[in-house]
Amino acid sequence: MCGIVGLYLKNPALESKLGELFEPMLIAMTDRGPDSAGFAIYGDEVPNGWVKLTLRHPDSRYNWEQLADDIRRSMSVELSWMQNANVAVFKVAAEEAQVRAYLAEMAPEVLILSVGRSIEILKEVGLPEQIAEKFTLSGMKGSHIIGHTRMATESAVTMEGSHPFSTGQDLCLVHNGSLSNHNRLRENLKREGIKFETENDSEVAAGYLTWRLRQGDSLKAALEHALEDLDGFFTFTIGTRNGFAVMRDPIACKPAVLAETDDYVAMASEYQALTTLPGIENAKVWEPEPATFYVWERS
Structure with missing residues (x-):
């Protein structure tokens, strides 16, 4: 039920x-x-050409700012982000596949809860x-x-x-x-x-x-x-x-x-x-x- x-x-x-x-x-x-x-x-x-991701890490002290800086530098893209409890919403001027590939290689412990232009998923x-x-x-x-x-x-x-x-x-x-x-x-x-x-x-x-x-x-x-x-x-x-x-x-x-x-x-x-x-x-x-x-x- x-x-x-x-x-x-x-x-x-x-x-x-x-x-x-x-x-x-x-x-x-x-x-x-x-x-x-x-x-x-x-x-x-987010505008055309951007993607919005809801991300979660099991460690509530995870350094989202560092991850954001790493993505900006490594992918040479614009990025803004906000944190809500132990979840972060990243807005990135890139294709979904590019961001997914970066996270899979460099931050595999980060779980992607949602991807799109509008959606945010929050659950616990x-x-x-x-x-x-x-x-x-x-x-x-x-x-x-x-x-x-x-x-x-x-x-x-x-x-x-x-x-x-x-x-x-x-x-x-x-x-x-x-x-x-x-x-x-x-x-x-x-x-x-x-x-x-x-x-x-x-x-x-x-x-x-x-x-x-x-x-x-x-x-x-x-x-x-x-x-x-x-x-x-x-x-x-x-x-x-x-x-x-x-x-x-x-x-x-x-x-x-x-x-x-x-x-x-x-x-x-x-x-x-x-x-x-x-x-x-x-x-x-x-x-x-x-x-x-x-x-x-x-x-």
Whole structure:
């Protein structure tokens, strides 16, 4: 049993309050997932030709300034960075492959949590309230955000095994449920060049969507294929640079509720996580249908 929450802002005037609106939603899912929590937030986009990476090191005293200086000097690139607890967000005027290659050779102990132009992923072991406080979630700004609280039932409680999972630029996924064919899919996707950091089945689902998007599928087409190719039971919430999507399997045994107003679209595993949102009493509220996906995207 895990908890999912998501908030997609249709009204740009609310972007400065995204973290403030979202924090109580995440904390409301504590009973569904007290082991670990995390979220992916979209905002603070870098320009064309730059890449944004969320990096984590197991040593909270790690010298990020030194790493930044080494990358600037060795790659002859512009770079800015900021630290949030034991995570750092690097913005680099380079291609993703160049930065990945440098980190793999010179700082292999640094884990890349996300890569893109907009996304930042922050996650840790602990209660959702502790994670929110650790990363100062309430003060964050952006256009949309998805989060997850985990109750580990099939694997160890680790930061690496917590959600969200990201396997491609600006794409992430959170999952409540279990996939039955993830081992076979993982091997097939590895042959297609998708790389995995964990044995978690949810990371395979993220990898599958990344692969479909790389084939040229739209997000909607990728989700249509996912309904055919992913076996098991699941509720997914997916984030991309431009969008936000929710999808349930044909049985739909995992709970989900959607709410929409002129200002936002919100998703949660339980309605009580939505009750702090402004205007929720006048929102259109419904349970997403089985084997159906719902997508909101900016043009």
